[in-house]
Amino acid sequence: MPAAADELPSTGRGRRPPRPSGDDRELAILTTAERLLAERPLGAISVDDLARGAGISRPTFYFYFSSKDAVLLSLLDRVVEEADTAMREAFGSPATGARDGWARAIGAYYDTFRAHRPLTVAWAQARSTSDEVRGLWSAVFERWVQQSTAAIDAERARGAAPAGLPARDLAVALTSMNERVLYATFSGDGPAVAEADVVEVLLGIWLSAVYGAAIPD
Amino acid sequence: MPAAADELPSTGRGRRPPRPSGDDRELAILTTAERLLAERPLGAISVDDLARGAGISRPTFYFYFSSKDAVLLSLLDRVVEEADTAMREAFGSPATGARDGWARAIGAYYDTFRAHRPLTVAWAQARSTSDEVRGLWSAVFERWVQQSTAAIDAERARGAAPAGLPARDLAVALTSMNERVLYATFSGDGPAVAEADVVEVLLGIWLSAVYGAAIPD
DNA sequence: GCAGTCCTCGACACCCTGTTGACTCGTTCG
DNA sequence: CGAACGAGTCAACAGGGTGTCGAGGACTGC
Numbered sequence: 001m002p003a004a005a006d007e008l009p010s011t012g013r014g015r016r017p018p019r020p021s022g023d024d025r026e027l028a029i030l031t032t033a034e035r036l037l038a039e040r041p042l043g044a045i046s047v048d049d050l051a052r053g054a055g056i057s058r059p060t061f062y063f064y065f066s067s068k069d070a071v072l073l074s075l076l077d078r079v080v081e082e083a084d085t086a087m088r089e090a091f092g093s094p095a096t097g098a099r100d101g102w103a104r105a106i107g108a109y110y111d112t113f114r115a116h117r118p119l120t121v122a123w124a125q126a127r128s129t130s131d132e133v134r135g136l137w138s139a140v141f142e143r144w145v146q147q148s149t150a151a152i153d154a155e156r157a158r159g160a161a162p163a164g165l166p167a168r169d170l171a172v173a174l175t176s177m178n179e180r181v182l183y184a185t186f187s188g189d190g191p192a193v194a195e196a197d198v199v200e201v202l203l204g205i206w207l208s209a210v211y212g213a214a215i216p217d
Numbered sequence: 218m219p220a221a222a223d224e225l226p227s228t229g230r231g232r233r234p235p236r237p238s239g240d241d242r243e244l245a246i247l248t249t250a251e252r253l254l255a256e257r258p259l260g261a262i263s264v265d266d267l268a269r270g271a272g273i274s275r276p277t278f279y280f281y282f283s284s285k286d287a288v289l290l291s292l293l294d295r296v297v298e299e300a301d302t303a304m305r306e307a308f309g310s311p312a313t314g315a316r317d318g319w320a321r322a323i324g325a326y327y328d329t330f331r332a333h334r335p336l337t338v339a340w341a342q343a344r345s346t347s348d349e350v351r352g353l354w355s356a357v358f359e360r361w362v363q364q365s366t367a368a369i370d371a372e373r374a375r376g377a378a379p380a381g382l383p384a385r386d387l388a389v390a391l392t393s394m395n396e397r398v399l400y401a402t403f404s405g406d407g408p409a410v411a412e413a414d415v416v417e418v419l420l421g422i423w424l425s426a427v428y429g430a431a432i433p434d
Numbered sequence: 435g436c437a438g439t440c441c442t443c444g445a446c447a448c449c450c451t452g453t454t455g456a457c458t459c460g461t462t463c464g
Numbered sequence: 465c466g467a468a469c470g471a472g473t474c475a476a477c478a479g480g481g482t483g484t485c486g487a488g489g490a491c492t493g494c
Contacts, residue, residue, distance in 0.1 A: 273441095
């Protein structure tokens with residue numbers, strides 16, 4: 001439906017751009033992708049679907065994006081930015097207590113990806129098929145692990161948490177858990193934790209893993 | 218290279234079966250699949266590759282299997298059986314202590330899937346694209362969760378573990394962690410725990426999550 | 435030596451991806 | 465003003481994958 005754009009003036013009054021220009025099309029592809037992703041998995045969406053949804057032909061699609069994956073990557077860039085910001089805020093702001101600090105971090109992770117549920121699910125799926133998607137996820141994951149590792153080390157340094165398993169190994173395993181559990185909850189396939197309880201469950205496990213014998217608060 | 222089979226007598230001496238029969242072909246497809254899976258991901262293997270590897274044409278492949286996924290499923294059935302057996306043994310046999318019991322269970326999981334590393338990796342990937350593969354995994358996962366839930370409840374009943382999060386939620390989250398961490402370790406993409414340490418790390422987290430304040434042994 | 439079953443594959447119909455080359459249409463600049 | 469240019473567009477093509485169909489070939493039992 002490319003007709004709707006006709007009456008929108010680009011700078012002043014009056015109909016002017018009978019042919020919507022570059023950025024519009026690119027945006028149309030992006031929003032089409034997001035819309036379709038909410039309906040069906042990435043593998044069931046063809047380049048043609050994306051092109052038709054954006055009101056252009058398939059070859060024209062390739063003028064804007066080099067592949068279907070490139071569209072996904074473009075969509076994901078925004079989410080990555082959000083996720084990183086949320087993570088930095090969660091780990092950066094002063095916590096009123098240990099439990100509270102971890103709750104904020106896990107909550108940030110949960111909130112960000114829940115806000116982009118279909119995209120998150122597609123992301124996990126495309127990791128199997130695209131090196132770039134996989135790499136992007138690894139980078140996000142790695143940053144999360146680093147923050148967590150640092151936080152665990154800090155707790156140990158101030159005597160709040162006992163020494164035990166290497167902090168990084170703990171962080172990798174627990175972050176993996178977050179990822180997998182949240183994915184199962186969001187995608188709905190297979191056994192999962194109820195969405196209402198998932199943050200509490202994850203938090204409980206993080207706390208017992210990090211603080212071992214002495215769970216504060 | 219279908220020529221090599223000619224000199225193999227089927228029951229007695231002398232060359233007899235110039236045309237290898239049904240079961241041979243089916244097996245050849247299966248072993249070809251396993252061999253190729255060790256080299257490249259499932260998505261990079263075509264039905265034609267499988268057929269050629271087994272010395273037959275593509276249409277003939279379809280005489281034996283209805284699709285590439287069906288081959289994978291067939292391969293996975295064996296692994297599922299092994300995994301279930303190992304799991305039942307691990308949970309069924311009397312443990313000398315709490316730590317020991319959980320160590321055995323996690324070790325069984327690890328050993329089984331490590332023994333079929335390429336298949337395990339392919340399994341996780343195919344979950345995104347095939348309902349049947351996904352269902353098969355869900356079933357395995359569910360059985361593991363049920364065993365774990367029962368074991369946690371038993372520990373709580375005998376007073377060894379404190380009440381806390383619902384046992385099933387704990388089991389789902391911790392099993393998810395096992396799955397994800399082991400996958401990362403086996404597939405080698407993204408940050409992972411070193412293979413030598415992975416069981417110890419997972420075990421440590423299970424123990425602190427299940428036993429909370431009082432970690433036995 | 436005929437019928438039936440198992441097995442095999444050439445040829446086909448489709449669907450999807452990514453590329454090519456010609457074409458349109460505003461804009462810019464001599 | 466008109467030639468040249470660049471952004472945008474798409475029909476047509478090339479190539480590779482999947483799954484099916486129908487015409488056989490080869491043993492098996494009768």
